[in-house]
Amino acid sequence: xxxxxxxxxxxxxxxxxxxxxxxxxxxxxxxxxxxxxxxxxxxxxxxxxxxxxxxxxxxxxxxxxxxxxxxxxxxxxxxxxxxxxxxxxxxxxxxxxxxxxxxxxxxxxxxxxxxxxxxxxxxxxxxxxxxxxxxxxxxxxxxxxxxxxxxxxxxxxxxxxxxxxxxxxxxxxxxxxxxxxxxxxxxxxxxxxxxxxxxxxxxxxxxxxxxxxxxxxxxxxxxxxxxxxxxxxxxxxxxxxxxxxxxxxxxxxxxxxxxxxxxxxxxxxxxxxxxxxxxxxxxxxxxxxxxxxxxxxxxxxxxxxxxxxxxxxxxxxxxxxxxxxxxxxxxxxxxxxxxxxxxxxxxxxxxxxxxxxxxxxx
Numbered sequence: 001x002x003x004x005x006x007x008x009x010x011x012x013x014x015x016x017x018x019x020x021x022x023x024x025x026x027x028x029x030x031x032x033x034x035x036x037x038x039x040x041x042x043x044x045x046x047x048x049x050x051x052x053x054x055x056x057x058x059x060x061x062x063x064x065x066x067x068x069x070x071x072x073x074x075x076x077x078x079x080x081x082x083x084x085x086x087x088x089x090x091x092x093x094x095x096x097x098x099x100x101x102x103x104x105x106x107x108x109x110x111x112x113x114x115x116x117x118x119x120x121x122x123x124x125x126x127x128x129x130x131x132x133x134x135x136x137x138x139x140x141x142x143x144x145x146x147x148x149x150x151x152x153x154x155x156x157x158x159x160x161x162x163x164x165x166x167x168x169x170x171x172x173x174x175x176x177x178x179x180x181x182x183x184x185x186x187x188x189x190x191x192x193x194x195x196x197x198x199x200x201x202x203x204x205x206x207x208x209x210x211x212x213x214x215x216x217x218x219x220x221x222x223x224x225x226x227x228x229x230x231x232x233x234x235x236x237x238x239x240x241x242x243x244x245x246x247x248x249x250x251x252x253x254x255x256x257x258x259x260x261x262x263x264x265x266x267x268x269x270x271x272x273x274x275x276x277x278x279x280x281x282x283x284x285x286x287x288x289x290x291x292x293x294x295x296x297x298x299x300x301x302x303x304x305x306x307x308x309x310x311x312x313x314x315x316x317x318x319x320x321x322x323x324x325x326x327x328x329x330x331x332x333x334x335x336x337x338x339x340x341x342x343x344x345x346x347x348x349x350x351x352x353x354x355x356x357x358x359x360x361x362x
Contacts, residue, residue: 016038137168185314186317202243221247231344255280259278276336282330291313293310293313322342324341
């Protein structure tokens with residue numbers, strides 16, 4: 001650290017010598033007066049200079065040096081020790097410099113925290129991906145090895161195991177495809193292709209696709225706006241993906257004999273779509289995490305029901321790409337409501353069916 005006392009002594013001595021030199025030039029002043037003047041000049045100069053240097057300059061300079069040394073010597077890259085409240089802008093330029101260092105350190109500390117969070121997320125994501133990939137691979141591997149060990153000779157067993165292996169590989173293909181979709185959306189590789197279409201008609205198409213799945217559980221899917229058209233301006237294929245995921249989830253997590261409703265509302269130049277169910281609902285502690293990749297409210301039951309755990313994450317990304325968001329309200333054991341808004345579109349006379357992109361619908 002810089003020593004203010006040493007500099008104060010040196011400056012006080014110089015001032016005292018100069019002062020007494022001028023005094024000694026006066027003929028009427030004797031040696032005793034010169035000596036007294038020297039000591040008075042020295043003591044007052046020393047005290048004044050020390051106070052000035054210590055409180056105006058050196059305290060701030062030493063503080064700056066201390067901060068810089070701590071930054072240089074730190075090993076854990078944690079700048080939190082620097083973050084503290086600072087005074088308002090001061091007339092002392094060194095105080096302002098010190099304040100700027102603290103502000104800079106606070107900004108860098110926030111960046112460090114974010115990087116650590118990203119690193120933790122990356123590790124968790126890699127662990128999740130490894131686990132999700134491992135499950136279908138090991139399943140298919142087990143079925144194939146069973147066949148190779150002799151089961152292939154039995155025609156019935158062979159067909160059964162080949163079907164199971166194919167199902168596992170199909171699940172693997174879906175998982176890889178959805179991972180690529182999320183990755184491409186995050187990097188901006190997938191662009192939205194906007195067009196005008198009737199979202200009510202789209203819901204009917206989704207309902208037709210899920211009819212068999214709902215029938216197995218005796219679940220009724222009701223589209224409240226079937227007699228009315230609601231045109232939106234969005235990416236047809238991506239919104240179809242959103243509705244398929246939300247309605248499919250509603251069917252999946254609704255008890256046997258339950259109901260699923262799709263409602264629409266027009267307000268503020270947008271069309272709001274609501275997918276409701278009277279299923280098992282989502283606990284409060286889980287509701288803020290359901291749009292995370294691979295997050296499952298009940299891991300054991302979700303595994304039994306199938307799915308990659310990426311569907312709602314994809315929904316979230318698609319809606320964000322439309323400058324919108326998907327919202328959820330849920331009461332545990334009573335049901336959930338997922339909703340999203342899209343910009344109101346212009347009426348069109350027809351729209352080709354989702355499954356047949358090259359043919360128009362009459």
